[in-house]
Amino acid sequence: MTVSPAAPRPGLAACASDPAHSRGRRHLEPEAPTRTAFQRDRDRVIHSTAFRRLVYKTQVFLNHEGDLFRTRLTHSLEVAQLGRSIARSLQLNEDLVEAIALAHDLGHTPFGHAGQDALNTCLKAAGHTAPDETDGNWGFEHNLQSLRVVDELEERYPAFDGLNLCFETREGILKHCSRANAQRLEQQEPGGVASRFLHGGSPSLEAQLCNLADEIAYNAHDIDDGVRSGLLTLDQMADVELFEHYHRAALKAHPQLQGRRVLFESIRLMLSDQVYDVIDTTRARIAAAEVASAEAVRSQSLLVGFSDEMRHRSRLLKAFLFRNLYRHPQVMETTDRARRVVCDLFECYMNAPEALPEAHGRKQHLARAVADYIAGMTDRFAIREHERLCGAVLFP
Template identity: 75%
Template sequence: MNAHQPPVAGQLARYASDPSRSRGRRIEEPAAPTRSAFQRDRDRVIHSTAFRRLVYKTQVFLNHEGDLFRTRLTHSLEVAQLGRSIARSLQLNEDLVEGISLAHDLGHTPFGHAGQDALNACLKSLPEDTDERRNGFEHNLQSLRVVDELEERYPGFDGLNLSFETREGILKHCSLANALLLEQKEPGGVGARFVHGGSPSLEAQLCNLADEIAYNAHDIDDGVRSGLLALEQLEDVPLFDEHRRAALKAYPGLKGRRLLFESIRLMLSEQVYDVIDTTRQRLEAAGAADAEEVRTLPTMVGFSDAMKSASNTLKSFLHKNLYRHPQVMDNTNRARQVVTDLFTLYLQLPAEMTDGALPEQSLARAVADHIAGMTDRFAIREHERLMGTSVFPPGIEPAHKPAQSVVVR
């Protein structure tokens, strides 16, 4: 059998997460008659309001800049596709990988990392010494808040009441301060590994890496499509250029978008095979007996040293030439201003929030939740409605004309 030929779907390795052995949900529910716990989690994520909002949330390029650029939604779908492909070859639980992948960005603010950084700075600048000031804003933690508390769909509980394993994968990163708060509320729960050490499930580890593989590839595509990157620049990136040359060898005279797409396709394939081979070797060497023993081991899912180095070179190139491009930075600065103005105004006039402050939490956290749930275009409309001006250039029209401005100085 070919080394990369996938096994039959549903066949799980001994160290894969088994839904029948799940640590369960925070609020006990009867099992679904036709779906496993992880399939049920995935379905709840897909039907959530927060998931639908991802279609209008920035990945790199703002929503108005073009119809074909990636959004948080299309990014999440690409992560899920890559994750499931790798999971099947490694005989991990595909349904858990898919659920985590689709949910991992539910807490992202409008305007991508610019919005997240601005909202974190707003909370950190609060005058009082509060949990909000100390702990700031983390989008991974916000994704957990969405599925644990903020979604309002079910009569018996807040949030989506997902299984432990899905929630653990969603919380990819967490500061020690916030992990301690989680551990206080839920001893031995999803925050425990950040406090006491340890690793998450192999499926969670895989989603983390699939996220990186996906955004590196699609940011090349979007960067070239936008005109901010040129194919000639990418010849300086070994990981991309070796596959560009391979594509030209197989198809002499290939050029333009077909050359770009084929180069990215070959690059993705090599990365996927590298992860599969490297992870198999690590798991065989470690001899993990089951999914629980995996949690006591170092990270098992990963690149080889050579591929990790090549991937880091690509990330550095994208950071310098795309994410820090003057045009991207200009929109980043405008986006920060929108988030900062909205936060300041809602603190002073909370009634302006369309859904009001949530009960049993501070106003500052309610404002952060409200802003984090916005799409790009809604945030732009709200800013123009409330401030009476737009920080974005003409051409980005709100869906309605502002009826009245509430300007706070």
């Protein structure tokens, strides 16, 4: 039976990314008969090992601290949902947005940012003993690690390493990159996904959108998780202009509302208004810039964004969460233990590389091999490995 090739979704804006005009994959492959290139990327991410591991990786609260707190997996799903909703209104490519959103945290370590900071410290220290190492010791960035996962570390296909995703998906995954790492990537892939960090320019509108959807999602769900945990209270949240505005609106519309429904309705109203703000602001910027193609977007400053007022309120919310949740003594005590787990594991594997799985142990650069292995661990696997190798029980 002959199957007609998949067609791009009708109704895309002129400045949206069209899979028919993708910059392509690093390794040539025949097109899929029933899916566009971006749909295929999304499916490859969903079926990857790294994606499944996200269910047991920390967002803010460690996996063992409660079944209802967000994990990296549920966070990624929320980013994808918000991104698709906004993309549809702006006539951007929803499939590309979803692929980027689901892949953007694949490189995150166990224990969230605590694990990332610990691995960065370990790798930089290892770099002092091997300054000529071309691959291993430029520190750790979770965005770069996400790119490593889809380019190199996934082992699913006979002809190549990684998932062989399209340029546009890979570009969206690498939303931040240090200049040193960008220079190294540019040497490997001239004019590739790191080029904009060296020469200026912007990524696709879909990549810009995912970056903002990520921020909207974690601000909202960190309020929810913070209150659920008892580390934040609604009385504290009254000091945050953005949240309190919608909290008052929820109670005005539903005076009898009590319990968690008040919190949920306040967050729902806040999310909706932020989404509408992004749509209106971005639509106006696109019109003012008169961009007539996806390629023209790359020479512009960022077009997807909040209005000035919403951006200001969002920054105040982020600052509040940083002070009162991410730096809460209880969270910090947990993250201190998490850093110790990661640092101890790094030292153990550096001193006994034979303890690494064979696939990792064959790599040329030991420090990077160790970092790749630890970064791929889930919270609970890292805790078990630490107990096995170090004999210490840090998370009873």
